[in-house]
Amino acid sequence: VDSALLSLACYSGIGFALCKRLLQEDAGVQLCLACRNMQKATATKAMLLAAHPSAQVSLVHLDVSSLESILWAASEIQHRFQHLDYLFLNAGIMPNTHVNFKALISGLFSGEAVHMLSTAEGLLTQEDSVTSDGLQEVFETNLFGHFILIRQLEPLLCRLEKPSQLIWTSSSNARKSAFSLMDYQHSKGKESYSSSKYATDLASVALNKHFNKQGLYSSVVCPGLVMTNLTYGILPSFFWKLLMPVMWIIRFFTNTYTLTPYNGAEAQVWLVRQKPESLDALTKYHSCTSPLGGNYVESRKMDVDEEIAERFYQKLLELEKQVLARLTVPLSPK
Numbered sequence: 001v002d003s004a005l006l007s008l009a010c011y012s013g014i015g016f017a018l019c020k021r022l023l024q025e026d027a028g029v030q031l032c033l034a035c036r037n038m039q040k041a042t043a044t045k046a047m048l049l050a051a052h053p054s055a056q057v058s059l060v061h062l063d064v065s066s067l068e069s070i071l072w073a074a075s076e077i078q079h080r081f082q083h084l085d086y087l088f089l090n091a092g093i094m095p096n097t098h099v100n101f102k103a104l105i106s107g108l109f110s111g112e113a114v115h116m117l118s119t120a121e122g123l124l125t126q127e128d129s130v131t132s133d134g135l136q137e138v139f140e141t142n143l144f145g146h147f148i149l150i151r152q153l154e155p156l157l158c159r160l161e162k163p164s165q166l167i168w169t170s171s172s173n174a175r176k177s178a179f180s181l182m183d184y185q186h187s188k189g190k191e192s193y194s195s196s197k198y199a200t201d202l203a204s205v206a207l208n209k210h211f212n213k214q215g216l217y218s219s220v221v222c223p224g225l226v227m228t229n230l231t232y233g234i235l236p237s238f239f240w241k242l243l244m245p246v247m248w249i250i251r252f253f254t255n256t257y258t259l260t261p262y263n264g265a266e267a268q269v270w271l272v273r274q275k276p277e278s279l280d281a282l283t284k285y286h287s288c289t290s291p292l293g294g295n296y297v298e299s300r301k302m303d304v305d306e307e308i309a310e311r312f313y314q315k316l317l318e319l320e321k322q323v324l325a326r327l328t329v330p331l332s333p334k
């Protein structure tokens with residue numbers, strides 16, 4: 001197969017909505033779903049094929065929090081495809097999240113209420129853990145695993161005559177002050193999610209610097225606040241259902257309450273239609289929804305320093321060298 005579209009984490013949430021929307025736009029695309037739960041992935045493939053019987057959908061097992069799994073998946077993908085047009089880096093976790101309700105209530109009565117409700121600044125903390133690779137789980141899942149995958153798939157992504165696009169799912173919760181170059185895995189703090197999403201923004205900027213001349217382009221999107229398993233891990237789903245009328249009212253003050261996975265995938269779908277050369281490396285593309293439910297994309301400059309992005313990129317390359325040297329086990333599918 002010459003060209004395909006590889007999407008990470010697709011059987012629920014924004015990833016699944018993205019796959020449905022891509023097939024609605026063009027039923028002829030070759031879709032490869034990279035997921036860690038093959039049972040759920042098989043059911044997802046069946047649902048996609050039921051709606052688009054002539055679509056070409058394949059599956060590959062991938063756990064982005066395991067280097068062994070990433071290397072195996074990358075070699076499998078290289079056997080199947082010669083080129084990837086788009087790689088959607090969408091897998092993400094926000095584990096053991098605690099909401100600071102005191103800050104939420106006082107924030108609602110401050111001048112910063114809209115900013116707080118769209119970025120969650122000051123509202124959330126997480127308890128992170130360490131993976132079997134010895135890395136911080138949120139860092140490895142949300143960023144580093146994807147980074148290693150990209151590096152392994154370089155031969156399928158870097159072709160000057162046929163550009164490829166990396167599309168990362170970042171967040172409005174990405175925050176410079178949560179990230180530190182000295183502790184880029186965020187092993188000491190309690191805002192591992194914010195840190196990992198800021199690290200995503202930095203990595204995308206640096207990848208553009210290093211790979212544009214080889215025909216590889218990277219962009220970050222923000223899907224807004226979307227009701228998915230990720231948000232149901234923050235507050236129970238019945239609570240979110242009760243809050244729905246409040247969130248429709250909040251839509252009059254901020255366009256970031258996209259709420260449905262379909263709306264949240266707007267920026268990813270929009271990016272597929274753009275010429276990658278025309279995109280700005282320092283811009284984040286936000287899915288937005290108006291009070292009446294209309295979807296559109298807004299471009300916003302990221303709070304990213306190119307020199308820090310480059311220093312972080314060098315640290316990622318160093319870490320890559322270390323972890324790959326540690327991996328001595330023979331690779332086999334899980």
Ligand SMILES: NC(=O)C1=CN([C@@H]2O[C@H](COP(=O)(O)OP(=O)(O)OC[C@H]3O[C@@H](n4cnc5c(N)ncnc54)[C@H](OP(=O)(O)O)[C@@H]3O)[C@@H](O)[C@H]2O)C=CC1
Pocket residue numbers: 008009010011012013014015034035036037062063064065066090091092093141169170171172222223224225226227228229230231
């Ligand atoms: N929902 C929101 O409001 C927002 C979400 N985002 C981002 O959007 C992306 C998609 O999340 P969303 O759709 O909301 O939530 P979901 O929980 O529905 O989707 C996350 C997906 O990531 C997969 N995943 C998690 N860990 C791994 C892993 N180790 N290897 C492979 N796949 C993995 C999950 O698979 P499994 O089911 O097996 O766990 C799941 O399919 C994430 O990057 C998230 O950070 C950004 C801004 C806002």
Ligand SMILES: CC(C)CCC[C@@H](C)[C@H]1CC[C@H]2C3=C(CC[C@]12C)[C@@]1(C)CCC(=O)C[C@@H]1CC3
Pocket residue numbers: 099104116117118119120123124170171172173224225231234235243246247
């Ligand atoms: C709707 C409100 C009256 C009550 C909800 C309060 C908070 C639980 C939410 C306010 C802003 C939200 C938010 C996220 C999670 C839930 C909130 C903190 C995210 C962090 C979810 C994942 C992201 O990537 C970005 C979101 C920003 C906004």
